Amino acid sequence: MQINVSNDGIYCMIKIDGDLDASSSIILDNVLKDTVSNNERKILVDCTSLHYISSAGLGVFMSYLQEFENNRTQLILFGVSDKIKDVFQILGLDQLLTLATSKEDAKLLVNEPLL
Amino acid sequence: MLSRRNAIRIFISVNIVSWLVLLAVNLVNLFDIGQESYLGVPTYVKGILFNIFLVFTFFYYRIKLEESNDTDFIELLSQVFVTGFFTVVISLFVQLVVLVAADQSAQVIEQLSVIFYHVNIGLVTVLLTKTLFVWKQMVLYKKSRKLQYAWNAFEFGLLTSLLLNFFPLQPFDPAFLVTFVLVSLGGLILSGNLKWVAYLNFNQKWQAILLILLTSAFLAYFGQLLFSYSTNRVVMQSLTHSAFILIIFSFVSIYCLFSVLVILFNIPTSSVFEKKMKEIINFQQLTHSLQAKRNFSQIYEVLLDSTSSAVLANAAWLEVFNESGQEVQTFLSKNISKEEADKVNELLPETSAIKTILVKPLLQNLKLGSALTDSAALPYKSILVVPLLAHDMQIGSLALVRNVSNGFDKESTEMVNTFVRLAGLAIENLHLVANALENERYQEELKIARQVQDRLIPSHLPGHPHFQMCAYSQGANTVGGDYYDVYDLDKERRAVIIGDVSGKGTSAAFNMAQLKGVFQSLVEMDLSPDLFLTFANSSLSRCLDKSSFITATYFILNAENQTVQYARAGHCPTLYFCSQTKEVRFLQDQGMGLGIIRNERYITHVQLNQFQYKPEDIIVLYTDGITEARNATGEEFGYERLSAFLSAHSLLTVQEIVASFIEELYAFCGTKHLNDDYTFLLIKFI
Numbered sequence: 135m136q137i138n139v140s141n142d143g144i145y146c147m148i149k150i151d152g153d154l155d156a157s158s159s160i161i162l163d164n165v166l167k168d169t170v171s172n173n174e175r176k177i178l179v180d181c182t183s184l185h186y187i188s189s190a191g192l193g194v195f196m197s198y199l200q201e202f203e204n205n206r207t208q209l210i211l212f213g214v215s216d217k218i219k220d221v222f223q224i225l226g227l228d229q230l231l232t233l234a235t236s237k238e239d240a241k242l243l244v245n246e247p248l249l
Numbered sequence: 250m251l252s253r254r255n256a257i258r259i260f261i262s263v264n265i266v267s268w269l270v271l272l273a274v275n276l277v278n279l280f281d282i283g284q285e286s287y288l289g290v291p292t293y294v295k296g297i298l299f300n301i302f303l304v305f306t307f308f309y310y311r312i313k314l315e316e317s318n319d320t321d322f323i324e325l326l327s328q329v330f331v332t333g334f335f336t337v338v339i340s341l342f343v344q345l346v347v348l349v350a351a352d353q354s355a356q357v358i359e360q361l362s363v364i365f366y367h368v369n370i371g372l373v374t375v376l377l378t379k380t381l382f383v384w385k386q387m388v389l390y391k392k393s394r395k396l397q398y399a400w401n402a403f404e405f406g407l408l409t410s411l412l413l414n415f416f417p418l419q420p421f422d423p424a425f426l427v428t429f430v431l432v433s434l435g436g437l438i439l440s441g442n443l444k445w446v447a448y449l450n451f452n453q454k455w456q457a458i459l460l461i462l463l464t465s466a467f468l469a470y471f472g473q474l475l476f477s478y479s480t481n482r483v484v485m486q487s488l489t490h491s492a493f494i495l496i497i498f499s500f501v502s503i504y505c506l507f508s509v510l511v512i513l514f515n516i517p518t519s520s521v522f523e524k525k526m527k528e529i530i531n532f533q534q535l536t537h538s539l540q541a542k543r544n545f546s547q548i549y550e551v552l553l554d555s556t557s558s559a560v561l562a563n564a565a566w567l568e569v570f571n572e573s574g575q576e577v578q579t580f581l582s583k584n585i586s587k588e589e590a591d592k593v594n595e596l597l598p599e600t601s602a603i604k605t606i607l608v609k610p611l612l613q614n615l616k617l618g619s620a621l622t623d624s625a626a627l628p629y630k631s632i633l634v635v636p637l638l639a640h641d642m643q644i645g646s647l648a649l650v651r652n653v654s655n656g657f658d659k660e661s662t663e664m665v666n667t668f669v670r671l672a673g674l675a676i677e678n679l680h681l682v683a684n685a686l687e688n689e690r691y692q693e694e695l696k697i698a699r700q701v702q703d704r705l706i707p708s709h710l711p712g713h714p715h716f717q718m719c720a721y722s723q724g725a726n727t728v729g730g731d732y733y734d735v736y737d738l739d740k741e742r743r744a745v746i747i748g749d750v751s752g753k754g755t756s757a758a759f760n761m762a763q764l765k766g767v768f769q770s771l772v773e774m775d776l777s778p779d780l781f782l783t784f785a786n787s788s789l790s791r792c793l794d795k796s797s798f799i800t801a802t803y804f805i806l807n808a809e810n811q812t813v814q815y816a817r818a819g820h821c822p823t824l825y826f827c828s829q830t831k832e833v834r835f836l837q838d839q840g841m842g843l844g845i846i847r848n849e850r851y852i853t854h855v856q857l858n859q860f861q862y863k864p865e866d867i868i869v870l871y872t873d874g875i876t877e878a879r880n881a882t883g884e885e886f887g888y889e890r891l892s893a894f895l896s897a898h899s900l901l902t903v904q905e906i907v908a909s910f911i912e913e914l915y916a917f918c919g920t921k922h923l924n925d926d927y928t929f930l931l932i933k934f935i
Binding site: 192194200226 | 798819
């Protein structure tokens with residue numbers, strides 16, 4: 135599992151490759167912690183190479199939702215596989231996370247001011 | 250057998266007695282010169298007395314010095330020096346006495362001379378014998394069997410030569426000559442054993458030379474004294490006529506000479522030997538680190554110190570990477586700062602072992618040359634970089650630099666390589682030990698979690714006139730807990746809950762205990778399922794940890810109305826079989842897991858559902874351990890198989906359905922041991 139973080143000034147791009155299991159979700163936790171301390175307000179998560187997400191991985195995302203909401207941070211996931219979309223949907227996370235189909239759509243969403 | 254101490258006492262007393270008797274006899278003999286002796290003591294008696302004296306001195310020192318396994322050679326040499334010193338002093342003192350008494354009568358002078366002579370015999374014998382046996386210890390240092398036999402033969406030869414004392418022989422008699430030459434030759438050959446010299450350090454070598462030279466001076470003094478007696482007509486036994494004494498004298502002197510020469514010639518190379526000894530000590534230290542379970546930093550320190558001193562490096566540094574291999578986690582250096590080390594690192598070509606995780610084992614002698622010295626003002630001209638390997642991976646690298654070009658030869662490189670490999674082994678060992686401990690702790694933890702979980706799930710499902718229920722739940726070893734429970738609200742209504750707890754090991758068990766507690770307390774309040782979940786979410790939000798959540802579905806089965814009311818908190822969709830239409834479908838509804846929205850807005854995400862059931866209808870409650878169970882090729886069991894199974898087996902009793910489902914699940918997976926907890930709860934309406 136690899137996580138690459140890049141920043142182009144407007145938004146912060148997090149690319150996750152591989153499986154997000156219990157041990158690798160700790161890395162994701164650290165990455166998200168860094169974005170908070172760096173005051174990132176627009177975060178895109180590239181899930182095109184994300185194959186599997188465990189409950190630990192889901193928990194990591196979920197634990198930052200409130201904080202992101204408080205800071206008015208936009209978190210947008212794109213390229214999510216159907217299988218993982220189903221997982222989000224059963225859990226109810228699809229109502230809380232913004233999912234985009236592609237990087238371009240995600241960028242468009244990010245540039246819209248928060249309602 | 251005599252004890253050692255007693256033997257020594259006997260020897261001393263016999264020695265003294267025989268010496269005194271010999272003295273007495275010779276004094277008496279003095280009166281006999283030129284006169285007819287009425288005592289008529291024959292020569293051989295004198296020979297016996299003399300021999301007794303020699304033999305017992307011999308054995309006294311032999312025993313005394315036998316048991317000391319002393320390898321402190323300077324100490325031994327000092328003992329010899331001290332003995333020599335005292336014997337010479339006493340001898341000089343006696344000589345003084347004789348001089349002082351020069352104005353006495355000739356007779357008195359002669360008597361004094363005899364006494365003086367005997368004293369000297371005693372002193373010389375003592376000095377020579379003591380020195381002989383101290384030399385024995387040096388010769389026999391690190392001895393082999395052959396050497397031991399050779400020495401024993403030499404001693405035997407010495408003792409045999411004592412027989413000659415019985416005969417008034419001249420030095421050039423054949424018997425005398427042959428014995429003297431043979432045994433001395435033996436002594437000469439034995440004098441080649443000087444291994445102890447190599448084990449002295451530089452200072453000790455100079456001390457040894459001094460002590461031996463002084464001892465040689467004492468021996469020379471006694472030597473000239475003895476030869477002066479050979480012309481003295483008064484003296485009855487000249488020690489120069491004693492092969493025994495002469496042989497010992499020659500052996501001891503030759504050994505002195507050889508020792509001094511060998512020490513002198515060893516001095517230039519002693520530094521090399523000491524370096525080798527230091528390297529061996531370093532190897533031993535490293536090996537101890539292997540056995541004594543030290544921590545990593547001690548291993549790193551020993552590695553850095555031993556390698557830099559082994560190759561005379563001017564500076565050295567060790568970098569250890571963190572787990573992902575991206576950054577330097579530990580940096581240790583000697584005689585160089587991190588900034589300087591980084592500068593050197595930058596100047597190395599791209600293929601350096603530091604920058605890649607390649608298998609190239611050794612990168613040696615990169616000439617840093619002027620590029621480095623000009624730009625960084627650092628004096629290093631050659632560098633040796635060795636990757637630190639453990640578990641077939643590079644976990645770090647060691648760099649050594651020297652101020653001279655071509656500063657690392659093949660031998661140094663090999664030495665460093667060996668040290669690094671040893672250190673790698675020690676590190677692997679520590680990792681394995683740490684892993685084993687952690688693993689054990691983990692297994693214990695899981696065992697406890699399993700036991701806790703087993704107590705939280707109902708041991709059996711109570712029967713009911715209107716609902717037939719059967720459940721099968723099995724825990725996995727590694728992941729979080731499943732939960733289900735039932736509660737009869739009244740005669741007609743039964744509450745059922747199924748839940749899946751996230752997390753692993755003990756934290757999952759705790760979460761499940763919290764869910765059970767929440768269920769047990771809320772269920773009696775007879776809330777509608779959506780309210781139940783809302784309150785459950787509220788209390789769980791306060792006690793679940795930050796990134797944990799729970800999925801659940803809460804049902805109220807009502808036999809009176811033949812209805813099922815339920816709300817789904819993010820759990821797997823319930824499977825429903827309609828006996829009338831024979832249709833199998835998953836109930837669709839909106840839901841949100843517990844602990845995800847930890848405020849009052851949760852209720853907006855909860856949906857209350859209700860449906861009517863007919864007899865023979867079936868609902869299946871399950872956890873994702875069922876649908877996500879994988880077979881050998883990684884294919885998941887999935888929802889389709891689940892619904893297909895129910896379709897095909899709907900007419901059986903609940904127990905039969907559950908049993909055959911589990912069989913099919915195991916058949917699909919190819920094993921009875923699944924990776925995740927799984928629960929299968931079947932409810933058939935009557």
